[in-house]
Amino acid sequence: MEQIATRDAYGKALKELGLSNDDIIVLDADLSKSTKTAEFQKVNPKHFINIGIAEQNLMGVAAGIAATGKIPFASTFAMFATGRAFEIIRNSIAYPNLNVKIVATHSGVTVGEDGGSHAAIEDISLMRSVPNMTVIVPADGVETEKVIKKIVEYKGPVYVRLGRSKVPVLYDDSYEFEIGKFSTLKVGSDVTIIACGIMVSKALEAADLLKEKGIKAEVINASTIKPFDDYSLLESVKKTKCVVTVEEHNIYGGLGSAVAEVLCQNYPVPLEMVGVMDVFGESGAPEELLEKFKLTTREIVKKVELVLKRK
Amino acid sequence: METKLIEDKAKEIRREIIKMLGEAKSGHPGGSLSGADIIAALYYKEMKIDSTKPNWEERDRFILSKGHAAPLLYSVLAIKGYFEIDVLKTLRKTGSILQGHPDMNKVPGVEMSTGSLGQGFSTAVGMALSFKVYNKDNRVYALLGDGECQEGIVWEAAMAASHYDLDNLVAILDNNGLQIDGKCSEVMCLGSLRNKWRSFGFHVIEVDGHNIPQILSALDEARTIKGRPTLILAKTIKGKGVSFMEDRAEWHGAAPSMEQVALALEELK
Ligand SMILES: Cc1ncc(C[n+]2csc(CCOP(=O)(O)OP(=O)(O)O)c2C)c(N)n1
Ligand SMILES: [Mg+2]
Numbered sequence: 001m002e003q004i005a006t007r008d009a010y011g012k013a014l015k016e017l018g019l020s021n022d023d024i025i026v027l028d029a030d031l032s033k034s035t036k037t038a039e040f041q042k043v044n045p046k047h048f049i050n051i052g053i054a055e056q057n058l059m060g061v062a063a064g065i066a067a068t069g070k071i072p073f074a075s076t077f078a079m080f081a082t083g084r085a086f087e088i089i090r091n092s093i094a095y096p097n098l099n100v101k102i103v104a105t106h107s108g109v110t111v112g113e114d115g116g117s118h119a120a121i122e123d124i125s126l127m128r129s130v131p132n133m134t135v136i137v138p139a140d141g142v143e144t145e146k147v148i149k150k151i152v153e154y155k156g157p158v159y160v161r162l163g164r165s166k167v168p169v170l171y172d173d174s175y176e177f178e179i180g181k182f183s184t185l186k187v188g189s190d191v192t193i194i195a196c197g198i199m200v201s202k203a204l205e206a207a208d209l210l211k212e213k214g215i216k217a218e219v220i221n222a223s224t225i226k227p228f229d230d231y232s233l234l235e236s237v238k239k240t241k242c243v244v245t246v247e248e249h250n251i252y253g254g255l256g257s258a259v260a261e262v263l264c265q266n267y268p269v270p271l272e273m274v275g276v277m278d279v280f281g282e283s284g285a286p287e288e289l290l291e292k293f294k295l296t297t298r299e300i301v302k303k304v305e306l307v308l309k310r311k
Numbered sequence: 312m313e314t315k316l317i318e319d320k321a322k323e324i325r326r327e328i329i330k331m332l333g334e335a336k337s338g339h340p341g342g343s344l345s346g347a348d349i350i351a352a353l354y355y356k357e358m359k360i361d362s363t364k365p366n367w368e369e370r371d372r373f374i375l376s377k378g379h380a381a382p383l384l385y386s387v388l389a390i391k392g393y394f395e396i397d398v399l400k401t402l403r404k405t406g407s408i409l410q411g412h413p414d415m416n417k418v419p420g421v422e423m424s425t426g427s428l429g430q431g432f433s434t435a436v437g438m439a440l441s442f443k444v445y446n447k448d449n450r451v452y453a454l455l456g457d458g459e460c461q462e463g464i465v466w467e468a469a470m471a472a473s474h475y476d477l478d479n480l481v482a483i484l485d486n487n488g489l490q491i492d493g494k495c496s497e498v499m500c501l502g503s504l505r506n507k508w509r510s511f512g513f514h515v516i517e518v519d520g521h522n523i524p525q526i527l528s529a530l531d532e533a534r535t536i537k538g539r540p541t542l543i544l545a546k547t548i549k550g551k552g553v554s555f556m557e558d559r560a561e562w563h564g565a566a567p568s569m570e571q572v573a574l575a576l577e578e579l580k
Pocket of ligand 2: 486
């Protein structure tokens with residue numbers, strides 16, 4: 001299967017925008033080669049701003065640019081964007097509801113060798129808790145490109161979570177991404193597997209393994225974490241009566257929590273979570289770390305079997 | 312005599328950095344190599360430490376605020392005997408104590424977990440302040456990058472260090488002129504670092520960061536300064552000691568191939 005890192009897709013989308021949309025300004029904090037904003041710089045250097053190693057100022061300056069009616073994209077690693085600059089995002093971007101697109105890369109444990117100090121496992125939780133903020137976690141390169149183009153048309157603050165490592169391409173160009181709308185990748189009636197980001201491809205693999213065992217899994221890509229698509233989730237669980245959530249993020253505060261919030265209030269059913277079990281990331285090869293933190297197809301299958309017993 | 316010993320240790324540190332990064336296949340050679348002479352001077356002369364007692368209360372503290380230069384710290388700690396030299400081969404591998412950025416709960420001799428730029432220096436100020444409050448004479452040394460000085464927290468910490476008269480704190484600035492995206496002067500100009508630190512209340516000493524006698528005499532001078540912290544502004548060359556890495560931004564975060572390791576080790580004989 002073709003593989004591409006979502007950050008590479010971001011670079012490609014920015015490059016196109018750099019040539020076609022004069023309202024866009026791209027900002028980075030000394031990581032432009034890693035976040036791929038350097039691709040934009042190549043085609044539109046006048047609209048590229050390197051703010052240096054100063055993530056708080058990155059967000060403040062982006063807010064100011066948005067206040068002049070332009071569309072800033074602010075990029076750095078997820079750790080520094082949502083961690084270091086959290087309160088600036090909260091008070092200077094979200095509170096005044098400014099049109100800043102925060103696109104952060106190197107999220108989750110698959111940041112790999114850099115280790116726990118760099119592996120953001122809290123960013124979805126942080127961004128999701130801020131009013132006015134839209135939170136999107138694309139599953140592959142195609143969806144990333146669609147997301148980037150879509151958020152240019154949308155007015156308001158957006159957080160997009162991207163990864164460092166290559167992931168399988170799941171969509172083809174005919175896919176239409178809509179903010180606030182899940183995409184059902186596989187229809188099934190026994191269990192709902194709802195995943196986001198790099199874990200969507202693993203959820204699909206798990207569904208194939210489950211099929212061999214006679215279990216029909218529905219697989220949903222929850223690429224917009226906020227606003228949450230309550231309707232699609234509820235339609236699915238009314239049919240399947242149980243859910244497994246899958247994310248490369250702390251199980252506290254991320255997709256699993258969002259799903260639990262909606263289900264408990266509307267349609268309580270058994271739920272199991274696959275995610276980072278409230279521990280920090282570590283150094284290692286990304287694939288090895290996915291094993292270590294039990295972010296695997298095997299673990300999804302196990303949790304599905306568990307949740308089915310609880311039905 | 313003393314100078315020669317420290318120079319030899321600096322070279323040994325550089326060799327271990329190169330070998331370690333070759334094995335790891337990722338990591339940060341440039342900023343590790345630029346600090347080798349400074350760290351050798353600290354660990355082989357300046358600091359009161361005992362590698363057999365990493366938790367000794369009387370010890371001085373070293374904080375690698377530019378945490379990405381972890382190989383620099385790991386190599387001096389291994390050579391000093393804080394852990395087995397063979398462990399260096401496990402850098403950045405799953406399950407290793409040697410994380411990509413230093414983890415104080417995993418490695419004996421690492422005083423603070425760092426990696427997010429600027430924060431290490433702030434914690435160094437906290438340590439120095441604690442020693443002041445409790446009338447201890449432990450000294451605190453922090454190594455910072457020049458790019459790192461673009462972080463606001465560095466200046467918030469500097470302000471506090473001089474406000475609280477922390478003459479037990481020595482900040483050493485590895486002034487190699489480069490960060491990731493290129494020259495500091497082009498990415499985000501820092502202006503005069505000497506004047507900035509001076510105006511934040513530091514006693515500033517400028518040295519060639521690859522000249523051991525100059526580094527040692529600056530550290531001696533810092534001990535005589537009372538009532539304010541010292542900043543040693545060390546002019547350095549990123550990648551120092553390996554000709555093909557010297558002063559090149561692309562060697563910030565790229566590991567050498569096995570052939571390049573061999574070439575580098577030849578130069579570091
Ligand atoms: C808060 C934060 N932002 C960004 C990074 C990513 N990063 C790692 S090293 C580096 C450049 C550091 O440059 P400098 O301080 O000059 O270090 P040196 O040249 O000594 O390697 C950056 C931006 C980080 N580790 N922490
Ligand atoms: Mg530098």
